[in-house]
Amino acid sequence: MAADIISTVEFNYSGDLLATGDKGGRVVIFQHEQESKNRPHLRGEYNVYSTFQSHEPEFDYLKSLEIEEKINKIRWLPQQNAAHFLLSTNDKTIKLWKISERDKRAEGYNLKDEDGRLRDPFRITSLRVPVLMPMDLMVEASPRRIFANAHTYHINSISVNSDHETYLSADDLRINLWHLEITDRSFNIVDIKPANMEELTEVITAAECHPHQCNVFVYSSSKGTIRLCDMRAAALCDRHSKFFEEPEDPSSRSFFSEIISSISDVKFSHSGRYMMTRDYLSVKVWDLNMENRPVETYQVHEYLRSKLCSLYENDCIFDKFECCWNGSDSAIMTGSYNNFFRMFDRNTRRDITLEASRESSKPRATLKPRKVSTGGKRKKDEISVDSLDFNKKILHTAWHPKDNVIAVAATNNLYIFQDKIN
């Protein structure tokens, strides 16, 4: 079912909960089960905790266009009480959802019977205090805020600020800052829309708040640049504080150079010292203090460079891959085609390609590293570039904030892999 295609994956701050959003506007939350006492060497599993319909398709009557209900991004809020809060967004509207547990219910109401029927008030002769009785656990999701009508273009990013009071939302041309309590207005902090739309040559592709400095955020563009902005400098952050761009390599210039340089995702490291960007063929790690080039570059699938014309023709060149850091910032992960995903160890410089598919991995079995043969003789167990399935793309991955547990979305299947404790 097309509506089941997973469009976003996100762990919460503790890693206890994992949320997925799909093309049909649904959010499914998984919860980490406690380790069983019988088998302490195995981590607990993730089981479905809550499912709810976050967004419905809407119709824009002025443009005669349907607004997709697909969930573009989910971001959790830090937990402040027993309930959990998350922001979910489609192309136009952001919603704040409260997910709370209910494991008790009141019994012994005065004005209604146990089955809910209202009692005749004249028949009531005595009053009693309702008593809380345990019940089966129920998880309820309710929309607490709806932030709408602030984006003319498609929202591609939302990011919660470190002050836990505000968050930003970015579309192709603008970035807005919201207060979580206020839904009827937002502050526009970046606007790159030209006066004449014909002059448009660059769009915003992703944005994120700095993990510790609540006045700092970054946004990436379709031209492969990243701008870091300081909200203290001006109300409208059209002038950046820092501008990150790697000079182009003239020897590999082609008509596709700009397209493959377009950044599809930007993520700060947990430390806040680095940021990572994903473009079509590589992942780059940038030191925030060095603007003229990245400190590390990792090739995700360089064997695709000679296939760019075909990938342009079938539109795969426009696929937006995400990337993520592990909890200690020592490793990074991103997806590729054929249900492959790649992990890079920043210290040892080793990398690994793994496959997320039912055929190649049984539960509790160790994943086998995969390899794509890049020409010449193909070794046994290798797969040739021409055999890759470009419909099986892993665009969304997430890494547990503390443990070595990863979530990988392969079309409409979610895979959760974890390290075995030996």
Added chain:
Amino acid sequence: MFPKGTKRKFSDSGEEAVCGGGGGGDQGPSAAPAPSPSPAAARTLSSSYSLQRQSLLDMSLIKLQLCHMLVEPNLCRSVLIANTVRQIQEEMTQDGTWQIMTQALAAAQCPADRLVATEVLCRQTEAAAQEGYHSEEVVMDGDAEAEVAMSSLSPVSPQLSSASYLAGADSRTGEQVFGTFEIKHPAPPSDPALEELFSDVDPSYYDLDTVLTGMQSTPKMGPYDLLESLSSHGPTALSSSTTCRSDLNELDHIMEIIVGS
């Protein structure tokens, strides 16, 4: 996603010419110089590179056209494709190929082809659109075979097909691609020296039909400067839209009578 009309004739090794090579690897038999700015006179264009570039241009223009046929087009993708088209156009201008194409178009006597192609852009009926694509297919196939036979690059036929896309595309690319993203705010009136897009504050803009068919104004000059020569020598293109406009006016008139307003 991509109409079957334009065939890809080159193997991926041949693509390396257009794709800039795979990082210094062998270029293959159809080696072409890497696309770097250099005086047109000093540069020898291989026929294969030029064809590949043309094919890329045509593919990009088709993608831009298809853009506005989707439910809600992706602005990022549209911008990237439009930038690619601009890059190709810049390079073709530098090596003089663009000039040849515009001259060939001006001299060409194929009103039927242009009409059909602009009907594709106008998207009046499904049948017309189909016909447009088929005619494009015929032109492309015929040209490819002709190319193999001829030793020198013939600018007329293969360029004509993409040029006719450009004819409509140049004045309408911006507004078709980016215009449908606008909601609520009417376009500010622009200085007449500025080209195309939102240059008229026209309430018919909000009518989806007129946006898609681009009937709201007579074709204006675009960044490719192609339509200027086209309109000066090809009154048929203009008249096709004028005819459509008079049809719409007539329809309005009839509606007024019926409604009695």
